[in-house]
Amino acid sequence: MAASYELKASARERVGKGAARSLRREGLLPAVIYGDKKPALPITIPVKETTLTLHKGGFLTHLGTIDVEGEKHQVIAKDYQLHPVRDELLHVDFLRVSKNAVLTIDVPVHFLNEETCPGIKRGGVLNIVRHTVEMTVPATAIPEALDLDLATAELGDSLHISAVKLPEGCQPTITDRDFTIATIAAPAGLKETDEAEEAAEEGEEEGED
Structure with a gap:
């Protein structure tokens, strides 16, 4: 089975490009958790740890755990956006994964x-x-x-x-x-x-x- 990872996260109230730029200056990355018939949850995750996880390989095939202020969500990354010039992470979409999901x-x-x-x-x-x-x-x-x-x-x-x-x-x-x-x-x-x-x-x- 593919390896797993865990990232700490916080709920995100502000959305939009301006808010995203502000988060990145603080070393944070905007992301969202969606799926499993639950409302989408905007979050922030640390840029450094997330980038390291991405560069380890298999980011889109490994199950992960996102700890949102003590509440853990099992997820798989479905998409991510990179800066067209600097190749930096800009945003990540995570899909909630239930135990019996295919x-x-x-x-x-x-x-x-x-x-x-x-x-x-x-x-x-x-x-x-x-x-x-x-x-x-x-x-x-x-x-x-x-x-x-x-x-x-x-x-x-x-x-x-x-x-x-x-x-x-x-x-x-x-x-x-x-x-x-x-x-x-x-x-x-x-x-x-x-x-x-x-x-x-x-x-x-x-x-x-």
């Missing part, structure tokens, strides 16, 4: 055994079609990642979602096809060599006739 999230794909992959060792290139897969997952069992093993992948192979062992209770939102996650593509030079070899073999066979 979430739709993008789960990252990890590729295993690249160094021993037969196709890559022959000069092939891992062409990643999907870095993440949108999935429905139980809130209490969010997978850290999907593992795709390249140990037996050859040149020209297409690797589909069916090659991934899915965690229990998790399934892709795309269900009508066995979609591609990655391919082992041959570089242009190798393709030309293979084609030349095939042409030569065909010529030899014709000569024998």
Whole structure:
């Protein structure tokens, strides 16, 4: 299951751009908690701790706890805004998560055994079609990642979602096809060599006739 984090927060009464700028000068960040059929709750969270949590990775796939003046809310970050120039956090949207909730999230794909992959060792290139897969997952069992093993992948192979062992209770939102996650593509030079070899073999066979 994905890791979790906890942030301290305070209820926020003032809203708007002016109030947000004032909060940031104080080292605070405007945010909101919504969902679970409850009113939206505007809050402030510390910029430093929230930025550190973001940079640890998996911010949009890890469950978190927001402690709002002693009342704890289990949440998952659904969106965040960055400054277009300074790349600083400007705002975060958190979704309340109940114990039996099912979430739709993008789960990252990890590729295993690249160094021993037969196709890559022959000069092939891992062409990643999907870095993440949108999935429905139980809130209490969010997978850290999907593992795709390249140990037996050859040149020209297409690797589909069916090659991934899915965690229990998790399934892709795309269900009508066995979609591609990655391919082992041959570089242009190798393709030309293979084609030349095939042409030569065909010529030899014709000569024998």
